[in-house]
Amino acid sequence: MGSMPQKMVVGAAAGFAGALFTMILLATSWDGTLDAVYVMGLDMLVAVSFFAVAGTFMKYSPVQGSTMPILSALAIAFSLIAAMYGAVEIWQGIVLVILGIVALLCAACPAVTSWVDVNRKA
Protein backbone atom coordinates (compact mmCIF):
# COMPACT_ATOMS: atom_id res chain seq x y z
CA MET A 1 0.00 0.00 0.00
CA GLY A 2 1.68 3.21 -1.21
CA SER A 3 1.52 6.59 0.47
CA MET A 4 -1.50 8.79 -0.20
CA PRO A 5 -1.01 11.05 -3.25
CA GLN A 6 -0.99 14.78 -2.45
CA LYS A 7 -3.74 15.26 -5.04
CA MET A 8 -6.14 13.31 -2.79
CA VAL A 9 -5.84 16.10 -0.21
CA VAL A 10 -6.16 18.85 -2.84
CA GLY A 11 -9.25 17.21 -4.38
CA ALA A 12 -10.91 16.70 -0.98
CA ALA A 13 -10.13 20.29 0.01
CA ALA A 14 -11.65 21.61 -3.23
CA GLY A 15 -14.77 19.48 -2.66
CA PHE A 16 -15.23 20.59 0.95
CA ALA A 17 -14.54 24.25 0.06
CA GLY A 18 -17.18 24.15 -2.68
CA ALA A 19 -19.70 22.45 -0.39
CA LEU A 20 -19.17 24.85 2.54
CA PHE A 21 -19.25 27.89 0.23
CA THR A 22 -22.56 26.75 -1.27
CA MET A 23 -24.00 25.95 2.18
CA ILE A 24 -23.29 29.58 3.18
CA LEU A 25 -24.99 30.78 -0.03
CA LEU A 26 -27.93 28.48 0.76
CA ALA A 27 -28.30 29.88 4.27
CA THR A 28 -28.16 33.50 3.08
CA SER A 29 -30.59 33.00 0.19
CA TRP A 30 -33.65 32.49 2.44
CA ASP A 31 -35.69 35.72 2.32
CA GLY A 32 -38.96 34.52 3.84
CA THR A 33 -40.74 33.99 0.52
CA LEU A 34 -41.78 30.77 -1.17
CA ASP A 35 -39.83 31.73 -4.33
CA ALA A 36 -36.58 31.45 -2.36
CA VAL A 37 -37.17 27.69 -2.13
CA TYR A 38 -36.20 27.24 -5.83
CA VAL A 39 -32.89 29.00 -5.24
CA MET A 40 -32.26 27.10 -2.00
CA GLY A 41 -33.04 23.79 -3.73
CA LEU A 42 -30.49 24.45 -6.47
CA ASP A 43 -27.93 25.60 -3.88
CA MET A 44 -28.52 22.42 -1.92
CA LEU A 45 -28.04 20.30 -5.07
CA VAL A 46 -24.69 21.99 -5.71
CA ALA A 47 -23.65 21.62 -2.05
CA VAL A 48 -24.57 17.93 -1.94
CA SER A 49 -22.70 17.22 -5.20
CA PHE A 50 -19.58 18.93 -3.83
CA PHE A 51 -19.85 16.94 -0.57
CA ALA A 52 -20.07 13.81 -2.72
CA VAL A 53 -16.93 14.90 -4.59
CA ALA A 54 -15.09 15.42 -1.30
CA GLY A 55 -16.22 11.97 -0.16
CA THR A 56 -14.67 10.28 -3.20
CA PHE A 57 -11.24 11.56 -2.16
CA MET A 58 -11.38 9.75 1.20
CA LYS A 59 -9.40 6.60 1.91
CA TYR A 60 -12.58 4.49 1.98
CA SER A 61 -14.07 6.03 -1.16
CA PRO A 62 -17.64 4.83 -1.84
CA VAL A 63 -17.03 4.79 -5.62
CA GLN A 64 -14.41 3.34 -7.95
CA GLY A 65 -11.59 5.54 -9.22
CA SER A 66 -13.10 5.67 -12.70
CA THR A 67 -16.33 7.22 -11.32
CA MET A 68 -14.55 10.05 -9.47
CA PRO A 69 -14.21 12.38 -12.53
CA ILE A 70 -17.91 11.84 -13.36
CA LEU A 71 -19.00 13.11 -9.92
CA SER A 72 -16.65 16.12 -10.18
CA ALA A 73 -18.02 16.94 -13.64
CA LEU A 74 -21.59 16.73 -12.31
CA ALA A 75 -20.70 19.23 -9.57
CA ILE A 76 -19.42 21.61 -12.28
CA ALA A 77 -22.58 21.06 -14.35
CA PHE A 78 -24.89 21.80 -11.39
CA SER A 79 -22.82 24.92 -10.56
CA LEU A 80 -23.26 26.17 -14.15
CA ILE A 81 -27.00 25.50 -14.07
CA ALA A 82 -27.28 27.33 -10.71
CA ALA A 83 -25.43 30.30 -12.22
CA MET A 84 -27.68 30.27 -15.32
CA TYR A 85 -30.81 30.20 -13.14
CA GLY A 86 -29.46 33.03 -10.99
CA ALA A 87 -29.37 30.92 -7.83
CA VAL A 88 -25.77 32.08 -7.35
CA GLU A 89 -24.06 35.27 -8.55
CA ILE A 90 -21.81 35.03 -11.60
CA TRP A 91 -18.61 35.44 -9.52
CA GLN A 92 -19.86 32.80 -7.08
CA GLY A 93 -20.53 30.48 -10.02
CA ILE A 94 -17.02 31.10 -11.34
CA VAL A 95 -15.52 30.21 -7.92
CA LEU A 96 -17.58 26.99 -7.80
CA VAL A 97 -16.63 25.99 -11.36
CA ILE A 98 -12.93 26.59 -10.62
CA LEU A 99 -13.16 24.44 -7.46
CA GLY A 100 -14.94 21.76 -9.52
CA ILE A 101 -12.25 21.86 -12.21
CA VAL A 102 -9.54 21.45 -9.54
CA ALA A 103 -11.38 18.40 -8.19
CA LEU A 104 -11.92 17.07 -11.74
CA LEU A 105 -8.24 17.34 -12.63
CA CYS A 106 -7.24 15.62 -9.37
CA ALA A 107 -9.86 12.89 -9.93
CA ALA A 108 -8.65 12.27 -13.49
CA CYS A 109 -5.06 11.70 -12.33
CA PRO A 110 -4.12 8.00 -12.79
CA ALA A 111 -2.13 7.99 -9.52
CA VAL A 112 -5.26 9.03 -7.59
CA THR A 113 -7.67 6.59 -9.25
CA SER A 114 -5.33 3.62 -8.87
CA TRP A 115 -4.61 4.53 -5.20
CA VAL A 116 -8.36 4.73 -4.48
CA ASP A 117 -9.04 1.42 -6.24
CA VAL A 118 -6.33 -0.32 -4.19
CA ASN A 119 -7.22 1.22 -0.80
CA ARG A 120 -11.02 1.57 -0.78
CA LYS A 121 -11.54 -2.11 0.02
CA ALA A 122 -8.39 -2.60 2.07
Added chain:
Amino acid sequence: MHMSNGKGSRAPIAMVGIFAAFMFAVVWMVAVFADGSWSFGVDELSDLGISDVCNAANIFNYGCMLFGILIAVFGAGKIAIRYGHDISAGILLVLAGAFLVLAAIYTKDSYDLHMFFVYMFVFMMGLAAVVNAIGDFRKGRNLFAAIGGMLVVVTIGAYAVGGLAGLESAGAVCLIVWMAAAGASIVASKD
Protein backbone atom coordinates in the same frame (compact mmCIF):
# COMPACT_ATOMS: atom_id res chain seq x y z
CA MET B 1 2.34 9.43 -30.88
CA HIS B 2 -0.16 10.34 -33.60
CA MET B 3 0.53 7.27 -35.65
CA SER B 4 -1.84 4.67 -36.96
CA ASN B 5 -3.72 2.48 -34.48
CA GLY B 6 -4.33 -0.23 -37.03
CA LYS B 7 -7.49 1.25 -38.58
CA GLY B 8 -6.10 4.50 -39.95
CA SER B 9 -4.41 7.75 -39.02
CA ARG B 10 -6.03 9.65 -36.15
CA ALA B 11 -4.47 13.12 -36.39
CA PRO B 12 -6.46 14.41 -39.44
CA ILE B 13 -9.77 13.34 -37.85
CA ALA B 14 -8.85 15.01 -34.57
CA MET B 15 -7.93 18.20 -36.43
CA VAL B 16 -11.33 18.20 -38.20
CA GLY B 17 -13.09 18.14 -34.80
CA ILE B 18 -10.94 20.87 -33.27
CA PHE B 19 -11.08 23.04 -36.43
CA ALA B 20 -14.89 22.65 -36.65
CA ALA B 21 -15.26 23.90 -33.06
CA PHE B 22 -13.13 27.01 -33.65
CA MET B 23 -14.72 27.65 -37.06
CA PHE B 24 -18.27 27.64 -35.66
CA ALA B 25 -17.26 29.82 -32.70
CA VAL B 26 -15.81 32.42 -35.12
CA VAL B 27 -18.80 32.23 -37.50
CA TRP B 28 -21.24 32.69 -34.60
CA MET B 29 -19.35 35.69 -33.20
CA VAL B 30 -19.00 37.36 -36.63
CA ALA B 31 -22.72 36.84 -37.37
CA VAL B 32 -23.72 38.28 -33.98
CA PHE B 33 -21.51 41.36 -34.50
CA ALA B 34 -22.86 41.82 -38.05
CA ASP B 35 -26.47 41.55 -36.86
CA GLY B 36 -26.08 43.86 -33.85
CA SER B 37 -29.52 43.18 -32.35
CA TRP B 38 -29.13 39.48 -31.43
CA SER B 39 -28.91 38.79 -27.66
CA PHE B 40 -27.37 35.72 -26.02
CA GLY B 41 -29.92 33.61 -24.14
CA VAL B 42 -32.83 35.82 -25.29
CA ASP B 43 -33.01 35.31 -29.07
CA GLU B 44 -32.94 31.93 -30.77
CA LEU B 45 -29.97 30.92 -32.91
CA SER B 46 -32.41 30.39 -35.79
CA ASP B 47 -33.14 34.14 -35.74
CA LEU B 48 -29.59 34.78 -36.97
CA GLY B 49 -30.37 32.72 -40.07
CA ILE B 50 -33.19 35.09 -41.03
CA SER B 51 -31.46 38.28 -39.84
CA ASP B 52 -32.51 41.59 -41.45
CA VAL B 53 -28.80 42.16 -42.07
CA CYS B 54 -28.17 40.08 -45.19
CA ASN B 55 -24.48 39.50 -44.44
CA ALA B 56 -25.22 38.16 -40.94
CA ALA B 57 -27.81 35.71 -42.30
CA ASN B 58 -25.50 34.53 -45.10
CA ILE B 59 -22.47 34.14 -42.83
CA PHE B 60 -24.48 32.20 -40.26
CA ASN B 61 -26.31 29.93 -42.72
CA TYR B 62 -23.22 29.07 -44.79
CA GLY B 63 -21.21 28.68 -41.56
CA CYS B 64 -23.81 26.23 -40.22
CA MET B 65 -23.72 24.27 -43.49
CA LEU B 66 -19.94 24.01 -43.31
CA PHE B 67 -20.13 23.09 -39.61
CA GLY B 68 -22.66 20.36 -40.41
CA ILE B 69 -20.40 18.95 -43.12
CA LEU B 70 -17.42 18.98 -40.72
CA ILE B 71 -19.49 17.21 -38.02
CA ALA B 72 -20.42 14.53 -40.58
CA VAL B 73 -16.78 14.17 -41.69
CA PHE B 74 -15.69 13.91 -38.04
CA GLY B 75 -18.34 11.22 -37.45
CA ALA B 76 -17.23 9.32 -40.56
CA GLY B 77 -13.65 9.56 -39.30
CA LYS B 78 -14.63 8.07 -35.94
CA ILE B 79 -16.32 5.19 -37.77
CA ALA B 80 -13.14 4.64 -39.79
CA ILE B 81 -10.61 4.63 -36.96
CA ARG B 82 -12.43 3.46 -33.82
CA TYR B 83 -14.39 0.50 -32.43
CA GLY B 84 -17.56 -0.25 -30.42
CA HIS B 85 -19.48 2.72 -29.01
CA ASP B 86 -17.37 5.17 -31.03
CA ILE B 87 -18.77 3.72 -34.26
CA SER B 88 -22.34 4.23 -32.98
CA ALA B 89 -21.46 7.80 -31.98
CA GLY B 90 -19.90 8.32 -35.42
CA ILE B 91 -23.07 7.21 -37.22
CA LEU B 92 -25.16 9.55 -35.05
CA LEU B 93 -22.72 12.41 -35.78
CA VAL B 94 -23.05 11.84 -39.54
CA LEU B 95 -26.86 12.03 -39.21
CA ALA B 96 -26.62 15.10 -36.94
CA GLY B 97 -24.36 16.85 -39.47
CA ALA B 98 -26.81 16.13 -42.28
CA PHE B 99 -29.72 17.53 -40.24
CA LEU B 100 -27.73 20.71 -39.41
CA VAL B 101 -27.03 21.28 -43.12
CA LEU B 102 -30.75 20.85 -43.88
CA ALA B 103 -31.70 23.20 -40.99
CA ALA B 104 -29.39 25.84 -42.51
CA ILE B 105 -30.83 25.35 -46.03
CA TYR B 106 -34.47 25.51 -44.84
CA THR B 107 -34.24 28.58 -42.57
CA LYS B 108 -36.82 29.74 -40.03
CA ASP B 109 -38.86 31.26 -42.89
CA SER B 110 -40.10 27.73 -43.58
CA TYR B 111 -40.83 27.27 -39.86
CA ASP B 112 -42.15 23.70 -39.58
CA LEU B 113 -39.46 22.16 -41.77
CA HIS B 114 -36.71 24.18 -40.06
CA MET B 115 -37.84 23.25 -36.55
CA PHE B 116 -38.11 19.57 -37.52
CA PHE B 117 -34.48 19.56 -38.71
CA VAL B 118 -33.34 21.56 -35.64
CA TYR B 119 -34.97 19.14 -33.19
CA MET B 120 -33.61 16.15 -35.11
CA PHE B 121 -30.12 17.72 -35.00
CA VAL B 122 -30.36 18.36 -31.24
CA PHE B 123 -31.66 14.83 -30.62
CA MET B 124 -28.98 13.13 -32.75
CA MET B 125 -26.21 15.31 -31.31
CA GLY B 126 -27.34 14.68 -27.72
CA LEU B 127 -27.57 10.95 -28.35
CA ALA B 128 -24.11 10.98 -29.96
CA ALA B 129 -22.68 12.81 -26.93
CA VAL B 130 -24.22 10.28 -24.51
CA VAL B 131 -23.07 7.24 -26.52
CA ASN B 132 -19.62 8.79 -26.92
CA ALA B 133 -19.39 9.41 -23.15
CA ILE B 134 -20.34 5.77 -22.45
CA GLY B 135 -17.68 4.63 -24.92
CA ASP B 136 -15.07 6.90 -23.35
CA PHE B 137 -15.96 5.57 -19.86
CA ARG B 138 -15.80 1.91 -20.93
CA LYS B 139 -12.40 2.46 -22.57
CA GLY B 140 -10.91 4.26 -19.57
CA ARG B 141 -10.95 7.78 -21.03
CA ASN B 142 -12.55 9.00 -17.80
CA LEU B 143 -11.77 12.70 -18.14
CA PHE B 144 -13.36 12.96 -21.59
CA ALA B 145 -16.35 10.86 -20.44
CA ALA B 146 -16.82 13.28 -17.53
CA ILE B 147 -16.59 16.35 -19.78
CA GLY B 148 -19.10 14.85 -22.25
CA GLY B 149 -21.56 13.96 -19.48
CA MET B 150 -21.18 17.41 -17.92
CA LEU B 151 -21.98 19.17 -21.21
CA VAL B 152 -25.11 17.04 -21.72
CA VAL B 153 -26.35 17.85 -18.19
CA VAL B 154 -25.65 21.59 -18.66
CA THR B 155 -27.56 21.62 -21.97
CA ILE B 156 -30.59 19.89 -20.43
CA GLY B 157 -30.40 22.30 -17.47
CA ALA B 158 -30.25 25.28 -19.85
CA TYR B 159 -33.51 24.13 -21.46
CA ALA B 160 -35.11 23.88 -18.03
CA VAL B 161 -33.87 27.36 -17.09
CA GLY B 162 -34.12 29.35 -20.33
CA GLY B 163 -36.47 27.45 -22.65
CA LEU B 164 -35.61 27.06 -26.35
CA ALA B 165 -33.47 30.23 -26.46
CA GLY B 166 -31.49 29.03 -23.43
CA LEU B 167 -31.13 25.55 -24.91
CA GLU B 168 -29.84 26.90 -28.23
CA SER B 169 -27.42 29.43 -26.72
CA ALA B 170 -25.97 27.22 -23.98
CA GLY B 171 -26.23 24.14 -26.21
CA ALA B 172 -24.20 25.82 -28.96
CA VAL B 173 -21.45 26.72 -26.47
CA CYS B 174 -21.51 23.15 -25.12
CA LEU B 175 -21.38 21.82 -28.71
CA ILE B 176 -18.27 23.90 -29.46
CA VAL B 177 -16.55 22.64 -26.29
CA TRP B 178 -17.68 19.05 -27.01
CA MET B 179 -16.31 19.06 -30.57
CA ALA B 180 -12.96 20.39 -29.36
CA ALA B 181 -12.87 17.83 -26.50
CA ALA B 182 -13.87 14.96 -28.83
CA GLY B 183 -11.07 15.96 -31.20
CA ALA B 184 -8.58 16.18 -28.34
CA SER B 185 -9.80 12.79 -27.06
CA ILE B 186 -8.81 11.16 -30.36
CA VAL B 187 -5.31 12.65 -30.16
CA ALA B 188 -4.84 11.88 -26.45
CA SER B 189 -6.16 8.31 -26.30
CA LYS B 190 -3.99 5.30 -26.97
CA ASP B 191 -6.58 2.91 -28.44
